[in-house]
Amino acid sequence: MSHRMAAPISDDILIQQALTGRQSACSMLVKRYEKYVFTLALRFVKNREDAHEVAQDCFLRMFRYMADFRGDCKFTTWLYRIVYSTSLNHLRKKTPDIQSLDDAERPIQLKNEAVPDASVSMERNDRNTTLRRAIDMLSHDDAGIITLFYLYEQSLEEICQVMDLTMTNAKTKLCRARQRLRTIMDANFSAEFEMRLTE
Amino acid sequence: MDDNFFLTDDLLWDYADGFLTDVEKQQVEAYLSRHPEWQSRLQLILDEKRELAALPMEAPSPGFADRVMAAWAVEHLKKTAEAKGNDWVIRLIAVVFVLFVLTPAIAMVVAALQMPASEIPVLELPKVTLPVAQWDTWLSSPFLLMGLMLTFVFFGLRFLDKFLLQRMLVHKVA
Numbered sequence: 508m509s510h511r512m513a514a515p516i517s518d519d520i521l522i523q524q525a526l527t528g529r530q531s532a533c534s535m536l537v538k539r540y541e542k543y544v545f546t547l548a549l550r551f552v553k554n555r556e557d558a559h560e561v562a563q564d565c566f567l568r569m570f571r572y573m574a575d576f577r578g579d580c581k582f583t584t585w586l587y588r589i590v591y592s593t594s595l596n597h598l599r600k601k602t603p604d605i606q607s608l609d610d611a612e613r614p615i616q617l618k619n620e621a622v623p624d625a626s627v628s629m630e631r632n633d634r635n636t637t638l639r640r641a642i643d644m645l646s647h648d649d650a651g652i653i654t655l656f657y658l659y660e661q662s663l664e665e666i667c668q669v670m671d672l673t674m675t676n677a678k679t680k681l682c683r684a685r686q687r688l689r690t691i692m693d694a695n696f697s698a699e700f701e702m703r704l705t706e
Numbered sequence: 707m708d709d710n711f712f713l714t715d716d717l718l719w720d721y722a723d724g725f726l727t728d729v730e731k732q733q734v735e736a737y738l739s740r741h742p743e744w745q746s747r748l749q750l751i752l753d754e755k756r757e758l759a760a761l762p763m764e765a766p767s768p769g770f771a772d773r774v775m776a777a778w779a780v781e782h783l784k785k786t787a788e789a790k791g792n793d794w795v796i797r798l799i800a801v802v803f804v805l806f807v808l809t810p811a812i813a814m815v816v817a818a819l820q821m822p823a824s825e826i827p828v829l830e831l832p833k834v835t836l837p838v839a840q841w842d843t844w845l846s847s848p849f850l851l852m853g854l855m856l857t858f859v860f861f862g863l864r865f866l867d868k869f870l871l872q873r874m875l876v877h878k879v880a
Contacts, residue, residue, distance in 0.1 A: 533778065537771045542763040549764050559766055566774045567781065635761055642761075656723075657758035663725070678725065682716055 518582045526573055537566050543583070543659065544590055550650040551594035553643060557601075565593050580668055587655065587669045598647065641691045649684035656681055713737045713744055722751045787871050795867050799860065 516535065524532035544565050549558035568589050576585050642650050648670070655661045655669060667677050711733050720726050721734045738744050 530775065530779075534771060534775050537774050541766055541771055541774075545766040545770070546764040555764075558764075559770065562766060562770070563774050563777060567778060570778050634757065638757055638761060653758065657755060658761055658763070660759070681723075682719070685719055686716075 519578070522573060522576065522582065525570070533570060536569070540583075540586060541566075544586065546658070547587060547590045547651065547654055548594055550642065550654045551591070551647045552597055553647070553650075557597060561590070561594050561597050564597075565590050568593060581665065583659070584661065584665045584668050587659070587661070587665075591651065591669050594647070594651075637696050638692075641688055641696060644691050644695070645684065645687055648680065649687055652677070652681050653684050653688065711737055713741070715747070718744070718748055718751055722748065722755060787874060795863055798863055802859070 518536075518539075521532045521536050521539075525536060541562070545558055545562045548561040548565065549555065552558050552561055565586070569586060572589075576582065642653060645653070652666060652670065655666050656663075661669065663674060663677050663681070666672065666681075667674055670677065670680075672680065713734060717726075717730075717734065721731065726734065738748065
Protein backbone atom coordinates (compact mmCIF):
# COMPACT_ATOMS: atom_id res chain seq x y z
CA MET A 508 0.00 0.00 0.00
CA SER A 509 1.46 3.33 -0.97
CA HIS A 510 1.04 6.47 1.07
CA ARG A 511 1.41 9.78 -0.59
CA MET A 512 2.57 12.65 1.62
CA ALA A 513 0.31 15.66 1.30
CA ALA A 514 2.32 18.61 -0.01
CA PRO A 515 2.22 21.62 2.30
CA ILE A 516 -0.08 24.36 1.08
CA SER A 517 1.93 27.22 -0.38
CA ASP A 518 1.93 30.69 1.16
CA ASP A 519 0.22 32.15 -1.90
CA ILE A 520 -2.73 29.80 -1.60
CA LEU A 521 -3.01 30.40 2.14
CA ILE A 522 -2.93 34.16 1.56
CA GLN A 523 -5.68 33.94 -1.06
CA GLN A 524 -7.80 31.82 1.26
CA ALA A 525 -7.15 34.15 4.19
CA LEU A 526 -8.23 37.09 2.04
CA THR A 527 -11.58 35.41 1.47
CA GLY A 528 -11.97 35.24 5.25
CA ARG A 529 -11.09 31.60 5.78
CA GLN A 530 -10.06 31.29 9.42
CA SER A 531 -8.21 27.99 8.96
CA ALA A 532 -5.88 29.62 6.42
CA CYS A 533 -5.20 32.53 8.80
CA SER A 534 -4.50 30.10 11.61
CA MET A 535 -2.18 28.05 9.41
CA LEU A 536 -0.20 31.15 8.47
CA VAL A 537 0.19 32.09 12.13
CA LYS A 538 1.33 28.59 13.06
CA ARG A 539 3.75 28.49 10.13
CA TYR A 540 5.44 31.77 10.98
CA GLU A 541 4.97 32.17 14.74
CA LYS A 542 8.53 31.06 15.55
CA TYR A 543 10.08 33.26 12.86
CA VAL A 544 8.11 36.31 13.92
CA PHE A 545 8.61 35.69 17.63
CA THR A 546 12.36 35.06 17.33
CA LEU A 547 12.91 38.20 15.27
CA ALA A 548 10.73 40.26 17.61
CA LEU A 549 12.69 38.90 20.56
CA ARG A 550 15.99 39.88 18.92
CA PHE A 551 14.69 43.42 18.58
CA VAL A 552 12.88 43.97 21.87
CA LYS A 553 15.03 41.64 24.04
CA ASN A 554 12.24 40.60 26.32
CA ARG A 555 9.91 37.62 25.96
CA GLU A 556 6.85 39.40 27.30
CA ASP A 557 7.29 42.33 24.93
CA ALA A 558 8.15 39.94 22.10
CA HIS A 559 4.79 38.17 22.59
CA GLU A 560 3.01 41.51 22.40
CA VAL A 561 4.97 42.60 19.31
CA ALA A 562 4.49 39.23 17.60
CA GLN A 563 0.73 39.34 18.19
CA ASP A 564 0.59 42.91 16.85
CA CYS A 565 2.55 41.76 13.80
CA PHE A 566 0.08 39.04 12.96
CA LEU A 567 -2.89 41.35 13.44
CA ARG A 568 -1.23 43.89 11.13
CA MET A 569 -0.49 41.07 8.70
CA PHE A 570 -4.21 40.19 8.55
CA ARG A 571 -5.26 43.83 8.31
CA TYR A 572 -2.96 44.71 5.44
CA MET A 573 -2.81 41.36 3.68
CA ALA A 574 -4.78 42.75 0.77
CA ASP A 575 -1.93 45.23 0.21
CA PHE A 576 0.60 42.43 -0.32
CA ARG A 577 1.13 42.53 -4.06
CA GLY A 578 3.67 39.74 -4.28
CA ASP A 579 6.45 41.99 -5.59
CA CYS A 580 8.68 40.59 -2.85
CA LYS A 581 8.72 37.35 -0.89
CA PHE A 582 5.95 36.99 1.68
CA THR A 583 8.54 36.46 4.41
CA THR A 584 10.32 39.69 3.46
CA TRP A 585 7.01 41.55 3.69
CA LEU A 586 6.26 39.88 7.03
CA TYR A 587 9.73 40.63 8.48
CA ARG A 588 9.27 44.23 7.42
CA ILE A 589 6.12 44.32 9.54
CA VAL A 590 8.05 42.77 12.45
CA TYR A 591 10.82 45.35 12.08
CA SER A 592 8.49 48.36 11.99
CA THR A 593 6.27 47.02 14.81
CA SER A 594 9.32 46.36 16.98
CA LEU A 595 10.66 49.81 16.22
CA ASN A 596 7.34 51.42 17.20
CA HIS A 597 7.27 49.34 20.38
CA LEU A 598 10.80 50.41 21.29
CA ARG A 599 10.00 54.05 20.54
CA LYS A 600 6.97 53.87 22.84
CA LYS A 601 9.03 52.31 25.62
CA THR A 602 12.08 54.55 25.20
CA PRO A 603 11.08 57.74 23.41
CA ASP A 604 14.72 58.82 22.98
CA ILE A 605 15.36 56.12 20.36
CA GLN A 606 15.85 58.10 17.16
CA SER A 607 17.35 55.56 14.88
CA LEU A 608 18.62 52.06 15.00
CA ASP A 609 21.81 53.09 13.28
CA ASP A 610 24.28 52.55 16.07
CA ALA A 611 27.66 53.40 14.62
CA GLU A 612 28.45 55.43 17.71
CA ARG A 613 26.90 53.08 20.22
CA PRO A 614 29.38 51.37 22.55
CA ILE A 615 29.27 47.61 22.85
CA GLN A 616 27.51 46.34 25.94
CA LEU A 617 29.86 43.88 27.58
CA LYS A 618 27.75 42.57 30.41
CA ASN A 619 24.27 41.26 29.89
CA GLU A 620 22.38 42.36 32.95
CA ALA A 621 19.11 41.01 31.61
CA VAL A 622 20.19 37.40 32.01
CA PRO A 623 19.54 36.04 35.49
CA ASP A 624 22.56 34.33 37.08
CA ALA A 625 20.75 31.12 38.03
CA SER A 626 19.72 30.36 34.49
CA VAL A 627 23.17 31.32 33.22
CA SER A 628 24.90 28.75 35.40
CA MET A 629 22.45 26.07 34.31
CA GLU A 630 22.97 26.71 30.62
CA ARG A 631 26.75 27.08 30.57
CA ASN A 632 27.40 23.94 28.59
CA ASP A 633 25.26 24.86 25.68
CA ARG A 634 27.15 26.42 22.81
CA ASN A 635 23.91 27.61 21.24
CA THR A 636 22.91 29.31 24.43
CA THR A 637 26.26 31.08 24.59
CA LEU A 638 25.83 32.34 21.07
CA ARG A 639 22.27 33.39 21.82
CA ARG A 640 23.41 35.22 24.92
CA ALA A 641 26.03 37.02 22.89
CA ILE A 642 23.39 38.01 20.32
CA ASP A 643 21.16 39.23 23.15
CA MET A 644 23.96 41.56 24.18
CA LEU A 645 24.06 43.15 20.75
CA SER A 646 22.01 46.23 19.93
CA HIS A 647 18.53 45.74 18.42
CA ASP A 648 19.48 46.20 14.81
CA ASP A 649 22.77 44.28 15.07
CA ALA A 650 20.90 41.31 16.51
CA GLY A 651 18.17 41.74 13.91
CA ILE A 652 20.48 41.90 10.91
CA ILE A 653 22.48 38.87 12.07
CA THR A 654 19.29 36.89 12.62
CA LEU A 655 17.89 37.88 9.23
CA PHE A 656 21.09 37.09 7.34
CA TYR A 657 22.46 34.00 9.02
CA LEU A 658 19.45 32.35 10.63
CA TYR A 659 16.66 33.29 8.22
CA GLU A 660 19.00 33.27 5.21
CA GLN A 661 17.60 36.49 3.81
CA SER A 662 19.68 37.99 1.02
CA LEU A 663 21.22 41.43 1.39
CA GLU A 664 18.61 42.83 -1.03
CA GLU A 665 15.81 41.43 1.12
CA ILE A 666 17.38 42.85 4.27
CA CYS A 667 17.47 46.23 2.54
CA GLN A 668 13.71 45.95 1.96
CA VAL A 669 13.03 44.82 5.52
CA MET A 670 15.14 47.43 7.28
CA ASP A 671 14.82 50.16 4.68
CA LEU A 672 18.55 50.38 4.01
CA THR A 673 20.73 50.88 0.98
CA MET A 674 22.92 47.98 -0.11
CA THR A 675 26.09 49.70 1.13
CA ASN A 676 24.50 50.49 4.49
CA ALA A 677 23.22 46.95 4.91
CA LYS A 678 26.63 45.51 4.13
CA THR A 679 28.38 47.90 6.51
CA LYS A 680 25.83 47.19 9.23
CA LEU A 681 26.22 43.45 8.85
CA CYS A 682 30.00 43.76 8.97
CA ARG A 683 29.86 45.88 12.12
CA ALA A 684 27.33 43.54 13.74
CA ARG A 685 29.68 40.62 13.10
CA GLN A 686 32.60 42.52 14.58
CA ARG A 687 30.59 43.42 17.67
CA LEU A 688 29.44 39.84 18.09
CA ARG A 689 33.06 38.68 17.92
CA THR A 690 34.13 41.31 20.47
CA ILE A 691 31.33 40.27 22.83
CA MET A 692 32.18 36.59 22.43
CA ASP A 693 35.86 37.27 23.10
CA ALA A 694 35.22 39.57 26.04
CA ASN A 695 32.55 37.51 27.76
CA PHE A 696 32.72 33.93 26.75
CA SER A 697 36.30 33.06 25.74
CA ALA A 698 37.17 32.16 29.35
CA GLU A 699 34.08 29.99 29.46
CA PHE A 700 35.22 28.10 26.37
CA GLU A 701 38.75 27.62 27.69
CA MET A 702 37.35 26.31 30.95
CA ARG A 703 35.16 23.89 29.06
CA LEU A 704 38.05 22.69 26.94
CA THR A 705 40.18 21.92 29.98
CA GLU A 706 37.39 19.95 31.64
CA MET B 707 50.26 37.13 -8.73
CA ASP B 708 49.28 40.22 -6.73
CA ASP B 709 51.86 40.80 -4.00
CA ASN B 710 50.09 43.92 -2.74
CA PHE B 711 47.01 41.96 -1.76
CA PHE B 712 46.56 41.35 1.96
CA LEU B 713 43.77 39.38 3.46
CA THR B 714 41.85 40.74 6.46
CA ASP B 715 39.26 39.16 8.70
CA ASP B 716 36.49 41.30 7.21
CA LEU B 717 37.49 40.37 3.69
CA LEU B 718 37.47 36.72 4.68
CA TRP B 719 33.97 37.11 6.16
CA ASP B 720 32.85 38.82 2.96
CA TYR B 721 34.34 35.91 1.04
CA ALA B 722 32.49 33.42 3.23
CA ASP B 723 29.24 35.40 2.90
CA GLY B 724 29.58 35.57 -0.88
CA PHE B 725 29.83 39.37 -1.12
CA LEU B 726 33.00 39.50 -3.24
CA THR B 727 33.26 40.02 -6.97
CA ASP B 728 34.78 37.29 -9.09
CA VAL B 729 38.12 39.11 -9.25
CA GLU B 730 38.23 39.61 -5.48
CA LYS B 731 37.22 36.00 -4.96
CA GLN B 732 40.11 34.80 -7.11
CA GLN B 733 42.52 37.03 -5.20
CA VAL B 734 41.33 35.62 -1.87
CA GLU B 735 41.53 32.05 -3.10
CA ALA B 736 45.05 32.59 -4.45
CA TYR B 737 46.07 34.14 -1.12
CA LEU B 738 44.55 31.26 0.83
CA SER B 739 46.43 28.71 -1.23
CA ARG B 740 49.70 30.48 -0.40
CA HIS B 741 48.90 31.01 3.31
CA PRO B 742 47.52 27.84 4.94
CA GLU B 743 47.24 29.61 8.32
CA TRP B 744 44.42 31.70 6.80
CA GLN B 745 42.66 28.55 5.72
CA SER B 746 42.15 27.56 9.33
CA ARG B 747 40.85 31.07 9.97
CA LEU B 748 38.38 30.60 7.13
CA GLN B 749 37.34 27.30 8.64
CA LEU B 750 36.60 29.05 11.95
CA ILE B 751 34.47 31.61 10.13
CA LEU B 752 32.58 28.90 8.29
CA ASP B 753 32.00 27.08 11.60
CA GLU B 754 30.71 30.25 13.18
CA LYS B 755 28.40 30.85 10.22
CA ARG B 756 27.11 27.31 10.55
CA GLU B 757 26.50 27.81 14.25
CA LEU B 758 24.64 31.04 13.63
CA ALA B 759 22.49 29.35 10.99
CA ALA B 760 21.81 26.40 13.27
CA LEU B 761 20.63 28.48 16.23
CA PRO B 762 17.28 27.11 17.33
CA MET B 763 14.37 29.45 16.93
CA GLU B 764 12.56 30.74 19.96
CA ALA B 765 9.09 29.37 20.47
CA PRO B 766 6.34 31.59 21.82
CA SER B 767 4.38 30.34 24.81
CA PRO B 768 1.87 27.54 24.15
CA GLY B 769 -1.44 28.70 22.77
CA PHE B 770 0.09 31.77 21.15
CA ALA B 771 -1.51 31.08 17.76
CA ASP B 772 -4.90 30.59 19.42
CA ARG B 773 -4.56 33.90 21.24
CA VAL B 774 -3.68 35.66 17.99
CA MET B 775 -6.70 34.12 16.28
CA ALA B 776 -8.93 35.10 19.21
CA ALA B 777 -7.64 38.69 19.06
CA TRP B 778 -8.23 38.74 15.31
CA ALA B 779 -11.73 37.31 15.76
CA VAL B 780 -12.56 40.04 18.30
CA GLU B 781 -11.25 42.74 15.94
CA HIS B 782 -13.16 41.26 13.01
CA LEU B 783 -16.32 40.90 15.06
CA LYS B 784 -16.07 44.47 16.28
CA LYS B 785 -15.80 45.76 12.73
CA THR B 786 -18.69 43.63 11.51
CA ALA B 787 -20.87 44.51 14.48
CA GLU B 788 -20.09 48.20 14.05
CA ALA B 789 -21.03 48.06 10.41
CA LYS B 790 -24.23 46.16 11.20
CA GLY B 791 -25.03 48.52 14.06
CA ASN B 792 -24.71 51.52 11.77
CA ASP B 793 -26.88 49.84 9.17
CA TRP B 794 -29.54 49.27 11.77
CA VAL B 795 -29.59 52.92 12.87
CA ILE B 796 -29.67 54.16 9.29
CA ARG B 797 -32.55 51.83 8.46
CA LEU B 798 -34.49 52.96 11.51
CA ILE B 799 -33.98 56.63 10.65
CA ALA B 800 -35.08 55.89 7.10
CA VAL B 801 -38.25 54.16 8.38
CA VAL B 802 -39.03 57.11 10.71
CA PHE B 803 -38.44 59.52 7.83
CA VAL B 804 -40.70 57.57 5.48
CA LEU B 805 -43.45 57.13 8.07
CA PHE B 806 -43.61 60.63 9.47
CA VAL B 807 -42.43 62.88 6.66
CA LEU B 808 -42.57 61.22 3.27
CA THR B 809 -45.87 59.32 3.68
CA PRO B 810 -47.98 62.35 4.78
CA ALA B 811 -46.36 64.42 2.02
CA ILE B 812 -47.15 61.80 -0.63
CA ALA B 813 -50.66 61.41 0.75
CA MET B 814 -51.17 65.17 0.50
CA VAL B 815 -49.90 65.29 -3.08
CA VAL B 816 -52.12 62.35 -4.09
CA ALA B 817 -55.16 63.96 -2.40
CA ALA B 818 -54.42 67.28 -4.11
CA LEU B 819 -54.22 65.57 -7.51
CA GLN B 820 -57.62 63.93 -7.00
CA MET B 821 -59.35 67.20 -5.99
CA PRO B 822 -60.93 69.49 -8.58
CA ALA B 823 -58.88 72.65 -9.11
CA SER B 824 -61.52 74.87 -7.48
CA GLU B 825 -61.29 72.99 -4.19
CA ILE B 826 -57.52 73.22 -3.83
CA PRO B 827 -56.88 75.68 -1.00
CA VAL B 828 -54.73 78.66 -1.77
CA LEU B 829 -51.51 78.48 0.19
CA GLU B 830 -50.59 81.57 2.06
CA LEU B 831 -46.96 81.80 2.97
CA PRO B 832 -46.41 82.84 6.60
CA LYS B 833 -44.93 86.25 7.19
CA VAL B 834 -41.29 85.99 8.13
CA THR B 835 -40.35 88.03 11.13
CA LEU B 836 -36.90 88.10 12.68
CA PRO B 837 -37.03 86.11 15.91
CA VAL B 838 -34.50 88.35 17.68
CA ALA B 839 -37.14 90.52 19.26
CA GLN B 840 -39.47 87.65 20.06
CA TRP B 841 -37.44 85.04 21.89
CA ASP B 842 -40.37 83.41 23.63
CA THR B 843 -42.21 82.95 20.34
CA TRP B 844 -39.12 81.53 18.73
CA LEU B 845 -38.52 79.12 21.58
CA SER B 846 -42.07 77.80 21.43
CA SER B 847 -41.78 77.29 17.68
CA PRO B 848 -42.93 73.81 16.59
CA PHE B 849 -39.94 73.60 14.24
CA LEU B 850 -37.49 73.97 17.10
CA LEU B 851 -39.37 71.44 19.20
CA MET B 852 -39.50 69.03 16.28
CA GLY B 853 -35.76 69.50 15.65
CA LEU B 854 -34.94 68.92 19.31
CA MET B 855 -37.13 65.86 19.38
CA LEU B 856 -35.47 64.40 16.29
CA THR B 857 -32.02 65.10 17.75
CA PHE B 858 -32.95 63.33 20.98
CA VAL B 859 -34.41 60.42 19.06
CA PHE B 860 -31.25 60.17 16.91
CA PHE B 861 -28.83 60.21 19.85
CA GLY B 862 -31.10 57.90 21.83
CA LEU B 863 -31.04 55.37 19.04
CA ARG B 864 -27.26 55.71 18.68
CA PHE B 865 -26.85 55.11 22.41
CA LEU B 866 -29.15 52.10 22.28
CA ASP B 867 -27.23 50.77 19.31
CA LYS B 868 -23.86 51.10 21.08
CA PHE B 869 -25.27 49.51 24.22
CA LEU B 870 -26.67 46.53 22.33
CA LEU B 871 -23.44 46.19 20.32
CA GLN B 872 -21.38 46.17 23.51
CA ARG B 873 -23.60 43.49 25.06
CA MET B 874 -23.46 41.39 21.92
CA LEU B 875 -19.64 41.64 21.80
CA VAL B 876 -19.25 40.72 25.46
CA HIS B 877 -21.57 37.77 24.93
CA LYS B 878 -19.75 36.54 21.80
CA VAL B 879 -16.24 36.97 23.27
CA ALA B 880 -17.30 35.16 26.43
